[in-house]
Amino acid sequence: MTPRTSVQLFTVKDALDADLDGTLAEIARRGFTAVEPYDFVRRADTLADSLRAADLAAPTGHAFLASTTFVNPDGSDTETPVPTPEQVFDAAEALGMTTVIDPYTHPNRWETREQIEETARRLNAAAEVAAGRGLRVGYHNHAHELEASFDGVTGLEVLAEALDPRVVLEVDLYWAARAGVDPVALLTRLGDRVVAVHVKDGTLDPDAVAAYPPADQVPAGAGVVPLDAALDAASALEYAIVEFDAFSGDLFAAIEQSRVFLDERTAL
Secondary structure, X not given: OOOEEEEEHHHHHHHHHHOHHHHHHHHHHOOOOEOEOEOOHHHHHHHHHHHHHHOOEOOEEEOOOOOOEEEOOOOOEEEEEOOOHHXXXXXXXXXXXXXXXXXXXXXXXXXXXXXXXXXXXXXXHHHHHHHOOOOEEEEEOOOHHHHOEEOOEEHHHHHHHHOOOOOEEEEEXXXXXXXXXXXXXXXXXXXXXXXXXXXXXXXXOHHHHOOOOOOOEXXXXXXXXXXXXXXXXOOOOOEEEEOOOOOOOOHHHHHHHHHHHHHHHHHO
8 A cells, every 4th residue: 555645734834824825725736635634623623624725645644642832842841731642633633634642741751661551551541532433543653762761672573562452653754863773673562553654854963963953854765864765665664754853955855856756666
């Protein structure tokens, strides 16, 4: 099965906040038919209308399910409560999603197996609620889940072992490589659990990756992350999702270049 190409809307967060309709129309003009929304509960109805106007689908989306308060992209905590799973799934249904993916848990929750098992318990509970509504739950990694190691097993793999089989994974290929883990070997070990990947590339230049947000990210195929081999290793892939945490150039040109990279793979 050829995975569906999408783009994570966090990539264009500033443009999205300034002009929701215009930004989604530009994404469609760049050749995308699907997007992955983030923080979508607060604007589900408005977003649904804008997606319809741009003829874009949102089969997957990011929302916190294993945390009680929002965590900022830089890992700092807030005291702002997250929506309940029921609110998340109501919004997901309004947007036509089939899979809701938890985007982040704080690094200090990956220091022991017991902490990881507690995260798994929360995701499993959310998956039980989701299943009753015809939805799936997933988890998306950054670097810290893979930098954590227990007897030679990465924290992400410890999580996978503790998850209900219904909970899927979305592997961020850049963050895996950034953590010093071979994305190809990781995907091979995780097998059919992985239904989505973030197709994100970078130079992994030590000075650039030390910054936040990272300063080394480039269009797919232009960096050193082994995207081709990783995509080949993903045996149950449904979604290939373009994303940039940051990019100093023309973001819309960069996401289009990344889409072309994926389309050219499909054409081979």
